[in-house]
Amino acid sequence: MNNSEIKINKAIDDLSTKLKDLDLENLSISDYNKRYLKDYIDKLSFFMPLYKTLLEKVIRNLQKPVSESCFVDYGGGCGVLTYLAVELGFKKVIYNDIYEVSTKDVKVISSAINLKVDYFITGDISDFISYITKNNIKVDHMCSFDVLEHIYDLEGWFLEIKKLPKPFSLCFMTSANSSNPNINRKLKKIHYKAEYVGSKKKKGWKERDSNLPFLEIRKRLLAKEFSNLDEKKITILAKTTRGLYGKDIINYAKKQLEENHFKEYTKHPTNTCDPLTGNWAEHIIDIKNLKNRIENKQTTVRFTNNFYSESSNKILNFPKKVINFLMKILGEQNLFLSPSYTLEIQYKES
Numbered sequence: 486m487n488n489s490e491i492k493i494n495k496a497i498d499d500l501s502t503k504l505k506d507l508d509l510e511n512l513s514i515s516d517y518n519k520r521y522l523k524d525y526i527d528k529l530s531f532f533m534p535l536y537k538t539l540l541e542k543v544i545r546n547l548q549k550p551v552s553e554s555c556f557v558d559y560g561g562g563c564g565v566l567t568y569l570a571v572e573l574g575f576k577k578v579i580y581n582d583i584y585e586v587s588t589k590d591v592k593v594i595s596s597a598i599n600l601k602v603d604y605f606i607t608g609d610i611s612d613f614i615s616y617i618t619k620n621n622i623k624v625d626h627m628c629s630f631d632v633l634e635h636i637y638d639l640e641g642w643f644l645e646i647k648k649l650p651k652p653f654s655l656c657f658m659t660s661a662n663s664s665n666p667n668i669n670r671k672l673k674k675i676h677y678k679a680e681y682v683g684s685k686k687k688k689g690w691k692e693r694d695s696n697l698p699f700l701e702i703r704k705r706l707l708a709k710e711f712s713n714l715d716e717k718k719i720t721i722l723a724k725t726t727r728g729l730y731g732k733d734i735i736n737y738a739k740k741q742l743e744e745n746h747f748k749e750y751t752k753h754p755t756n757t758c759d760p761l762t763g764n765w766a767e768h769i770i771d772i773k774n775l776k777n778r779i780e781n782k783q784t785t786v787r788f789t790n791n792f793y794s795e796s797s798n799k800i801l802n803f804p805k806k807v808i809n810f811l812m813k814i815l816g817e818q819n820l821f822l823s824p825s826y827t828l829e830i831q832y833k834e835s
């Protein structure tokens with residue numbers, strides 16, 4: 486075991502103890518984050534090895550020691566990666582999420598477990614960049630776990646992030662790995678459900694997320710905007726605007742009506758996003774295309790695989806061991822068998 490592995494293991498052990506001791510039920514946080522964090526606490530042996538893999542990749546991408554580096558948990562949710570980064574001893578730790586409820590909750594949780602988070606930033610990438618710029622913060626590493634597949638405008642996101650002072654690195658891990666055919670099938674089922682079926686509101690539901698089928702929401706938005714159109718035309722527009730949100734839905738519909746040409750906005754057959762927030766339902770990202778758009782002389786981009794985490798279940802561990810072994814042979818950039826992938830980027834000084 487190398488030095489950073491020992492440190493990560495210790496951070497995981499220390500945080501796991503604190504989380505298990507936490508009186509979650511009596512914390513003054515949302516039901517959503519109570520449910521979310523409880524799920525993590527109940528499955529620590531599943532989630533912690535995933536965070537461990539991610540943090541190992543973070544450390545190998547860092548230009549400076551952990552104790553001199555500023556770490557960002559982008560889209561931090563209930564904050565587990567943030568707490569781990571504090572435990573690991575990063576010089577500064579920044580928590581971000583687009584959902585204000587989570588930012589408020591993580592302030593409460595981090596103080597309950599006695600871990601000092603340096604900055605809390607609510608908002609999307611533009612809010613993040615303006616906060617960082619205004620406060621003159623030097624970011625060394627941007628990290629996220631299961632966020633990439635939810636960001637509405639990926640191209641715009643990567644244009645914004647380039648505004649940070651270089652050098653810095655980025656590691657975004659996501660389980661929406663469509664290069665694995667089994668996962669690809671599951672992701673498409675999730676798209677189908679979001680687009681046509683919807684979901685029920687239950688205790689701990691994230692208030693930001695829509696319950697109605699996305700197609701139905703787009704129909705209602707379009708019917709309100711274009712009250713002169715018949716239902717057939719509205720349905721056509723609702724279908725062709727899949728993958729868009731808010732004003733983008735209306736603008737794309739207007740363009741189609743003006744040109745009298747109706748074509749699906751997205752080329753992907755199932756990808757869909759929440760029409761009220763832009764949050765993708767597990768976006769299947771064209772990673773080759775994304776790499777081509779980001780990579781240049783100063784920016785290196787890699788998509789790397791991750792191993793299956795083993796549990797106490799010996800029967801289930803056997804196939805995982807076999808697949809992990811095969812993945813080692815196939816090499817780090819082969820995503821076919823992988824349960825997830827990590828986007829690793831180095832932004833170098835020009």
Ligand SMILES: C[S@@+](CC[C@H](N)C(=O)[O-])C[C@H]1O[C@@H](n2cnc3c(N)ncnc32)[C@H](O)[C@@H]1O
Nearest residue numbers: 560561562582583584608609630631632635636
């Ligand atoms: C699946 S959750 C993952 C949460 C957390 N990273 C974890 O490890 O549990 C996705 C998170 O990303 C946040 N999010 C989605 N789009 C975002 C964006 N454009 N900017 C910042 N946060 C975003 C959501 O609010 C949510 O908390």
